[in-house]
Amino acid sequence: MxxxxxxxxxxxxxxxxxxxxxxxxxxxxxNDPITGKPLALVEGIPGPEKGPPCQLDQRYVDEQPEGLRDDVAAAWQRLRDKAAAANVKLCVQDGKRSVGQQEREFADAVRRFGTRELAAKYVLPPEKSMHVKGIAVDIQPIASAVWVERNGREVGWCRRYANEQWHFEYDPGYVTAGCPALLPSATGS
Structure with a gap:
């Protein structure tokens, strides 16, 4: 008993x-994302929260971009190959995030900046984050991010926010249409 x-x-x-x-x-x-499954499944898959130190700058990590949508992961590999051909190393400081990871990031930003509005200029809540959707990566060091800003459009990667020199999003339409104008911040203001 x-x-x-x-x-x-x-x-x-x-x-x-x-x-x-x-x-x-x-x-x-x-489960792992499967091509043709609803996006909600992809958004629920966490990416790594840590990675090995970036060989170019030990202040950053170089995580594996796991959990990206299949088309985004393929585009990421094309970008990385293009960078390697130009002798440029890219470190992924942050890639795919789960809703929980994004909630923690946003809560931390609210503590640091004092209000949700100010925090959202740097970290979006989960329902608005392209990291949660699996189409964004943060690239470090800044010299590598500058290279991606100049060369990434050819494979569909564009910088999106004026106040985040490291944040890039993938859209296959960028290849032909070009990168959209930078938004001042993640909130658009």
Whole structure:
């Protein structure tokens, strides 16, 4: 009887722990993205929160851009190949984020800047983030980001915000239409 109660208690604690981690975004309950699946599945997949140090600048990481949509991952590889051919190294400081990761980033920005409005100029809430959608990467160091700004459009990558020299988004339409005008910030103001 004691063994059964102990097992039941352990099971209940494990279920509570998993539920808590799921609610905070630290655990997600979706499968890997599959071409043709709804975007909501892709948006629920977390990207890595850390990576090895960037060889060019140890202040940054170089995470693997996991969790990007298939077309974006292919475009990322084309960009990286183009950079390598020009002897340029690109470090991904930040790529795909889960809703939970983005919520934590946004909450941290609110603490730093004092208001949601000011924070949103640098970190968007999850429902507006292109990182959550799996189509954005933050590239460091800035010298590499400058190279991408000059050369990325040819493979569909454009800088989007005037106040974020490192933030690039993929859209296949950029190849033919060119990059859209920079927005002042993520909020557009």
């Amino acid at each position: 004691r063994t059964q109660i102990g097992l039941l208690l352990a099971l209940m604690l494990a279920v509570a722990a998993v539920a808590t981690l799921g609610a905070t975004g630290q655990v997600t309950f979706v």
